[in-house]
Amino acid sequence: MTCDALSRDDWSMPKNARKAPEYKEKQAAPKLLAWYGKHARVLPWRARSGEAADPYAVWLSEIMLQQTTVATVGPYFMGFLKRWPTVEALAKAPQDDVMKAWAGLGYYARARNMHACAKAISSDHGGKFPEDMEGLGRLPGIGPYTAAAIAAIAFGKRATVVDGNVERVVARLFDIETPLPKAKPEIRKAAETLTPDTRAGDFAQAMMDLGATVCTPKSPACNRCPINDLCDARTNGTQGLRPARAPKKPKPARQGACFWLTRNGHVWLRRRADKGLLGGMMEVPGTPWDRSDCHRTVKKLSQTDFDWAYPHAPTTAEWRLVPGLVTHSFTHFDLELSVFTAATRKKLVPGAEGRWVPLDELHGEALPTVMRKVAAHAMPEAGPLFAKR
Numbered sequence: 001m002t003c004d005a006l007s008r009d010d011w012s013m014p015k016n017a018r019k020a021p022e023y024k025e026k027q028a029a030p031k032l033l034a035w036y037g038k039h040a041r042v043l044p045w046r047a048r049s050g051e052a053a054d055p056y057a058v059w060l061s062e063i064m065l066q067q068t069t070v071a072t073v074g075p076y077f078m079g080f081l082k083r084w085p086t087v088e089a090l091a092k093a094p095q096d097d098v099m100k101a102w103a104g105l106g107y108y109a110r111a112r113n114m115h116a117c118a119k120a121i122s123s124d125h126g127g128k129f130p131e132d133m134e135g136l137g138r139l140p141g142i143g144p145y146t147a148a149a150i151a152a153i154a155f156g157k158r159a160t161v162v163d164g165n166v167e168r169v170v171a172r173l174f175d176i177e178t179p180l181p182k183a184k185p186e187i188r189k190a191a192e193t194l195t196p197d198t199r200a201g202d203f204a205q206a207m208m209d210l211g212a213t214v215c216t217p218k219s220p221a222c223n224r225c226p227i228n229d230l231c232d233a234r235t236n237g238t239q240g241l242r243p244a245r246a247p248k249k250p251k252p253a254r255q256g257a258c259f260w261l262t263r264n265g266h267v268w269l270r271r272r273a274d275k276g277l278l279g280g281m282m283e284v285p286g287t288p289w290d291r292s293d294c295h296r297t298v299k300k301l302s303q304t305d306f307d308w309a310y311p312h313a314p315t316t317a318e319w320r321l322v323p324g325l326v327t328h329s330f331t332h333f334d335l336e337l338s339v340f341t342a343a344t345r346k347k348l349v350p351g352a353e354g355r356w357v358p359l360d361e362l363h364g365e366a367l368p369t370v371m372r373k374v375a376a377h378a379m380p381e382a383g384p385l386f387a388k389r
């Protein structure tokens, strides 16, 4: 069937009939590229029209944007670029400085891999990013998605970039019924049929922008969509059901306690082990996060309910339980922390690992979000301390 025949017949297409994939293949890219020319988002890492993209900026933004929103990433991206304007400058930075600058972005393994990647590019590639997906994919922290994004956006290679926004657009465009995550290969295959031979980077960004601004998760603005005539979900009225998702398993809840020890305007912090969750970040010392029963009667908790926790305190002191809990959601579990506070006059904490950090320098420490919450809970006036980014 020709495209012309399909266009003519389109209006009478029966409900639930899928538009032929080859029709979308030919039409989606030109329509989206024309729309992108007028409606592209202005983003700090994005090249302006007519300018070549900077591979370093593309890479940095793509690493930061994994699991994080554009609004959150903006100030971090600008801060990194100002402080380390090239990949070689970043490679020379001490890891501790990189972790501090990253603090608050979450998924801290990304920061460590990013630093390792900068070093590898600097030492093994003369400071230049490889241009193809294979070369990019051999670098630390660059998976298939990031390799495709850099190859397409920075070097104009034909590569298909499928992030969460693109996944949603494609699942709707093809009205894919298979639930995520099982649908991922099907969605990728469908997305590949849409990718044009030229301007693959603009096309990738157009798809991302469409997902972010028009084909949004809850209420897609189909009447403003440049490819609404190609969309099977729109034809079938299933936009709200796509992408289909397998029911989420409830996350396990874990519990623990931590100890906010102050002395003369300082707080005692320690560094977490390099490997594992929040590896290499600073933390308020406490128990392992392996309990599931200690907050069951949270309203009635007393100091003695925490006899099990005190051996994990950095020192003996008059610990006071702060009412309420700190809650934080990690990818694989939800955490509840009780917080104890005490002040001490002791200069050193015998046998404890850590160091005294001036409270007014807390904002510059590599404290992950959960520990910032602990600080704010222990000391409500700590909030402004983190405002000096």
Ligand code: SF4
Pocket (backbone or CB within 6 Å): 169, 172, 173, 214, 215, 216, 220, 221, 222, 223, 225, 226, 227, 228, 229, 231, 232, 233, 234, 239
């Ligand atoms: S028509 Fe609607 S559901 Fe389909 S791609 Fe466009 S915005 Fe998304």
